[in-house]
Amino acid sequence: MVHQAFGNLTAVEVYNFKKHYSILVEALDSQFRIDNFPCAPWIKKLLNYNVPHGKQLRGLFVPMTVKCFDNQPKNELMEQAYVLGWCIEMFQAFCLVADDIMDRSETRRGQPCWYRVDDIGVLAVNDSFLIEHTLYRILAKHFGTHPRYANFLDLFLETSYKTVLGQCLDTETERNRQNPECYSMERYKKIVEFKTSYYTIYLPMAVAVILLKNNDKHDLLKKVEDVAKVLDSFPDTRNELFGLLWKWKLVNWQSRN
8 A cells, every 4th residue: 555645744654653553453462362361352353443444643643743843753753653643543442432322323434333333232332441441551561661651641641531521511412402501602612622622633742742852841732732722623613514414415424533
């Protein structure tokens, strides 16, 4: 497969990013088999079905951000950026698996939603937990001795907390849809900010800033958060628009995410 350049990433760097997914999953699978863990094939199937089939924009934003600050990054730094990028792709995957159950969605990325595969049903809730904790296992394996491991972990946990708060606000709005007070621009912006913006825009850039040895890290993180708040409505608004167009049979739903 020929890979195209993306943003400030070369075609080779895009290829290396995509290649890292298989490396990470095979390493996980090998460890499970060494430990003689019976569910190893299931976990590999779960990850391969849900993680690598999107546009991978969030994951690619990590090495892109690294190159914005370092025009000639060392191979080790880029490899670390690839790993962090795939951790973010797994973050999105576990959110989507759970979200599809709550929304009773039928398809995701051109294929049946995970909970609809082989009558998995609500057991997919545990699978979403599995994906989330797999990313933390990868994070610990590759960055456990890194001087900023605690910063990475705090960032992912804080983003997870804000994302589920956004989901809570979204579902509460749906439950109270007869109440006109639930429909305000202020409430909508809060849903978008928490449910989508933090892990879509802020997380990829922030994780790259933490990865880089930068003395102005705290100031940069504040600026990154400000940028994320400016852009926060774009991903969610785009998704809602595609939802309407799909219902009207004007677009293919696999165009999203």
